[in-house]
Amino acid sequence: MDAFGGLLLGFSVALTPQNLLxxxxxxxxxxxxxxxxxxxxxxxxxxxxxxxxxxPATSAxxxxxxxxxxxxxxxTITSVLINVPGEASSAVTCIxxxxxxxxxxxxxxxxxAAIGSFVGGTIGVMGLVAAAPLTQFALQFGPVEFVGLMVxxxxxxxxxxxxxxxxxxxxAIFGLMLGTVGMDPxxxxxxxxxxxxxxxxxxxxxxxxxxxxxxxxxxxxxxxxWKPIITHKMTGLMPxxxxxxxxxxxxxxxxxxxxxxxxxxxxxxxxxxxxxxxIEKRMSKYPEKFGTGVIEGVAGPETAxxxxxxxxxxxLFTLGIPGSATVAVLMxxxxxxxxxxxxxxxxxxxxxxxxxxxxxxxxxVMLLILNLPLVGIWVKFLQIPYSVLFAIIMAFMVxxxxxxxxxxxxxxxxxxxxxxxxLMRKVDIPLAPAVLTLILGPLMEKNLRRAxxxxxxxxxxFRESPIAMVLFGLALLVLIAPMLKFLPFAKARSFGGGDTQx
Amino acid sequence: xxxxxxxxxxxxxxxxVWVMYMAHQYTYWTxxxxxxxxxxxxxxxxxxxxxxxxFVQLMMKPLEGKAIEFLPSRAGIVRILAIIxxxxxxxxxxxxxxxxxxxxxxMLFLLxxxxxxxxxxxxxxxxxxxxxxYWLFTNYLDVPFPESSIGFLKNxxx
Numbered sequence: 003m004d005a006f007g008g009l010l011l012g013f014s015v016a017l018t019p020q021n022l023l024x025x026x027x028x029x030x031x032x033x034x035x036x037x038x039x040x041x042x043x044x045x046x047x048x049x050x051x052x053x054x055x056x057x058p059a060t061s062a063x064x065x066x067x068x069x070x071x072x073x074x075x076x077x078t079i080t081s082v083l084i085n086v087p088g089e090a091s092s093a094v095t096c097i098x099x100x101x102x103x104x105x106x107x108x109x110x111x112x113x114x115a116a117i118g119s120f121v122g123g124t125i126g127v128m129g130l131v132a133a134a135p136l137t138q139f140a141l142q143f144g145p146v147e148f149v150g151l152m153v154x155x156x157x158x159x160x161x162x163x164x165x166x167x168x169x170x171x172x173x174a175i176f177g178l179m180l181g182t183v184g185m186d187p188x189x190x191x192x193x194x195x196x197x198x199x200x201x202x203x204x205x206x207x208x209x210x211x212x213x214x215x216x217x218x219x220x221x222x223x224x225x226x227x228w229k230p231i232i233t234h235k236m237t238g239l240m241p242x243x244x245x246x247x248x249x250x251x252x253x254x255x256x257x258x259x260x261x262x263x264x265x266x267x268x269x270x271x272x273x274x275x276x277x278x279x280x281i282e283k284r285m286s287k288y289p290e291k292f293g294t295g296v297i298e299g300v301a302g303p304e305t306a307x308x309x310x311x312x313x314x315x316x317x318l319f320t321l322g323i324p325g326s327a328t329v330a331v332l333m334x335x336x337x338x339x340x341x342x343x344x345x346x347x348x349x350x351x352x353x354x355x356x357x358x359x360x361x362x363x364x365x366x367v368m369l370l371i372l373n374l375p376l377v378g379i380w381v382k383f384l385q386i387p388y389s390v391l392f393a394i395i396m397a398f399m400v401x402x403x404x405x406x407x408x409x410x411x412x413x414x415x416x417x418x419x420x421x422x423x424x425l426m427r428k429v430d431i432p433l434a435p436a437v438l439t440l441i442l443g444p445l446m447e448k449n450l451r452r453a454x455x456x457x458x459x460x461x462x463x464f465r466e467s468p469i470a471m472v473l474f475g476l477a478l479l480v481l482i483a484p485m486l487k488f489l490p491f492a493k494a495r496s497f498g499g500g501d502t503q504x
Numbered sequence: 505x506x507x508x509x510x511x512x513x514x515x516x517x518x519x520x521v522w523v524m525y526m527a528h529q530y531t532y533w534t535x536x537x538x539x540x541x542x543x544x545x546x547x548x549x550x551x552x553x554x555x556x557x558x559f560v561q562l563m564m565k566p567l568e569g570k571a572i573e574f575l576p577s578r579a580g581i582v583r584i585l586a587i588i589x590x591x592x593x594x595x596x597x598x599x600x601x602x603x604x605x606x607x608x609x610x611m612l613f614l615l616x617x618x619x620x621x622x623x624x625x626x627x628x629x630x631x632x633x634x635x636x637x638y639w640l641f642t643n644y645l646d647v648p649f650p651e652s653s654i655g656f657l658k659n660x661x662x
Contacts, residue, residue, distance in 0.1 A: 031638055056645055064564060168558050172516065175551045179523060179544065186530075186540035191528055216590075224583040225576035228619070250607035373619065389619030393611055396587070400594055400607070405647045413595040418586065424584075429512045447543045452539035 008348070012356030013319045016364055023063050024057065025361045028065035029368045032072020037380050041395055042090070043073040044214035044437065050400050051335055052405035060354045061337035064361040066335050067315070071123055071362065076153050076269065078115040078304055079380050082108050091271030091307040094279045098292065098299030105295045110241040113298055116373035118253045118305035121330045123366040125257045126264065126312025130359055137321040137345035143191045145453040146463055149475030151210050152446040155267045155323045158478040159222045167481075168280075169431045177436035179206050188451045200411040207334045207440055209403045215327075217420025220392050221429055228388040240244045241297070242374055247422045249301035253283050256305030263306075264313025267325040274310040275303035312362060318343050319353040319355060325441070326351050327434040330441045337441075342415070378465025400457075506566040508574040513562065516555040524548035583618055590614065602652030602662045607634035 015021060035046030045095040047069050054062035077092030082099035095115065143151065160170040183194040183404075184204030195201040241249070259281065260274040282302040283292045292299050314325040322344025324330035336343045347355045403416040426433060439446075457463035464470050525544055531539030575581065590613055598606050611630035615621040621629075641647040650662045 052641075052647065055643065055647070097548055144649065153645075166558075168554055172551060172554045172558070175554065179547050179551070182544045189534075189540055191530065191540050193544065194526060217587075221584050222588060224587055224618075225580035227579070239600065318506075387621075389621055390615065390625065393614035393619060394629065394633060396591070396614060397607060397611060397637070400591065400610070401637055401641065404598070404603075405641065405645070406648070408648060410595040410598050413591065413598075417591045417595070421588065421593075425512075428654075429509050450543070451538050459533070459537040 004413040005131050006407030008134060008352060008356040009131055009360060011165040012351060012358075012360030015060060015353050015357030016064065016361035021061055021357065021361060023363065024061045024065040025365045026368055028068025029072040029372060031065075031366050032069035032074075033076035033372060034368070034383060035069060036073035036076020036078075036092070037383055038386075038391060041205040042215055042219065043070050043332055044434075045212055045219065045460075046073060047328055047331045047335075048211040049395075049402045050214060051225075051331075051338070052402045053209055054335070055405065057154050057350075059336075059341055060357045061333060061370060062339060063341075063354065063358050066332055067358055067362065068365045068368075068454060070332065071311045071327075071365060072369055074123075074308045075116065075119050075373050076298075076380065078119070079112060079377060080105060080384060082115070083381060084384060091275045091310070092304070093272060093304045093374075094275045095300055097279070098294070101293065101295030102297070102300065107295065109246050110297065111300050112248050112377050113374055114241050114245055114301050115304035116370055117246075118249065118256060118301045119308040119373075120308075120366055120370040122257045122260055122309035123312050123369070124363065126261055126309040126358065127362040127366065128315055129261050129364070130316050130319065133316045133320055133360075135314075137348045140321050141349070143469070144467075145449040145456065146467045147469045147473070148449040149446065149453055149464070150467070150470035150477075151321060151323060152442055152449070154477040154480075155317075155442065156435075156439060156446075157480045158267045158269075159438050163481045165430065170431075170435050170489075173426070173431050173433065174435035174439045177439030178446070178473065180210065180436070180440050182447070185271075187444050187448040190453075196410075200407070200409060204269050204444070206403075206412050206415060207331075207437075207442075208407050209412040209438055210419045211327075211331055211334075212399050212403055213416040213419025213421075214423035216395065216438065217416060218423025218427060218433070220395060220426040223388065223392065226241050229394075243408050245297050248297050249321070252278075252298045252302035253305045254456060255281060256302040257309045260306035261313045264310035264325065265316055267317050267323055267438075269310075270326065271307045271310045271314075274306040278306035315359075315362075319347065319359070320345065320444075322347075324438055327437040330438045333441050355468075391413045413497035471491070506562050507569065510559055510562050513555045513559040517552050517559075519629075520548045520552035520555060523551070530617055586618055587614075599650045600653050601653075603649035604634045604638045605652060605657060605662050607637070609636075 005387065016025065031050060032043075034047070035041050035043060047066055050069060051066065054065055057065070059316075072089065075085055078095055078099065078491045081087045081092045081095035082103050085096050085100040086098055087093040089388070099111045099115070102108060156174050160167060160174045181204070183201055185191065185202055186193055223324070256278045259278050262270045262278065264271075278297060279292075279302060282298045283289045286292065286295075312328050317323045317325045318329050318333055322333075322342065324333045333343050336347075339345060341351060341354060369418060391395055399416060402412055403412040406412050423433060453463055464474070527541045527545035527548060530541035530544075532541040532545065535540055541639070542643050591609060592608050594606055608630050611633050612626060615626040615629060616623065642649055652658050
């Protein structure tokens, strides 16, 4: 099936009343996740997985995907109005967006961010459609090539997450270790289960993610007194003609940049938005005004993070490699529904793959409509004090963890990983690599052992595959070459090092 | 602050050695190739090496600048411990007391005990997040939350 035929099939799936409803619900919940500080997209998506248990696979994935890209829209609102990013990739928007709010131009900032996000998001989805034929290439991959691909994915994730590669690699290996708990993927013998029946199927990834990101965040916030949130008044929602003119090129540059960086596994949404900000400042005729409420400082980064969020689905759909923690959560949701993301998804379940892609077009339109007129309603949610919000988040996390297997064991697992996540934050170990490798670990081990079984234990099999050698070579390059420091996004890495969520 | 990070790296080294030891209990190699112990063993090795590198990095270049304190304020520690213990107790008592009752008590504790939230608001949120969620999940999402095994609570339908 060609891409156009696939997309038509996708729209026929996505436009059913049921799937439209779930896309809308996902957009609303995603915007809310983005709006509410203290609940990032990874924890937010994991938290809402239990709501999809009774849904058909396509509807479930459509809703969860919408939560992710919806959160990118929502994060802007808090950045502009209260100078607190709802999620990490909107942090840079605080610089000029908040100043615009102080100058009485909050409405224009939010509107231009919504328009930019729509353009970036929609073009990102078009890229996903264009990339679909890549799956034909990926179908040639055997266990040897998959090991190479996963090693490259892991090194990219570790090389680009956080400020220290050593710590990011430690986080990645921690995730791989967690992935070894349970029945071993080749022989089925139990490992690290300590006679606990609940661990035979492995550690529940939903509990781990909710613990690391959700409970860990609540514990971190509990260190400080919870202060009431002060918001600026919304005035003048529509941007002026000059605003639109000034934002035109930043939106186009943000789209290209976010899309390109979103393709790279491990590159965070904050890297895209911060790099976009740096580029806009460098290209501006009045760089000295950046930081005083310049609309280009909002348009570029907000476009970039949405293009990034949509492009991040490309490695997942074409190769089965999640590019970020939130996409890894989505990959877990695919697997819970008996679907394996990657080239075979287009072959075996084209309705699901294309249905989800088509729903993203629709979702981006929904978000544009939701964000502009309903911004006043989102602001109301900001007035919920954190002392109330944290309790509601905790209740949903307890419910979410229990619902996975109807077991209190998962509540304790979540709690344990909440403490681990809190401690990892304290010593600056990024969380995202651990989540990615927790999902990928069993697949990686399975393919590694299958490859070595094919060669009867001879590691030389990896040298015989040119594709695998190229992938290993690239992985080595990422590990040893500090040359990335010369690229513009290396600066963004130091800004966005704390982005553990995306 | 540097000392805290060094202690963390040493704890991770100990953990890695434990992983290697545990992996050693499983078959390392079979006639077909790697066994169940192969992958975790090497993960333990890599983790130990990385932790050692981190330790050495800290020795060579101690953390600079105004690093945040590792331990929060006394009030912060109390709040953190209260959240941890309360979630643990929810898990411990959920199957005996029942989902609705334990969640109601949990929410009262979080909202009034920690959040100092207005009692009326607390009551509304606590009822929604306990009995409301029970109703939603059992009726519409097919998640059978535990009911109380305590006589009088069970008779009341909790």
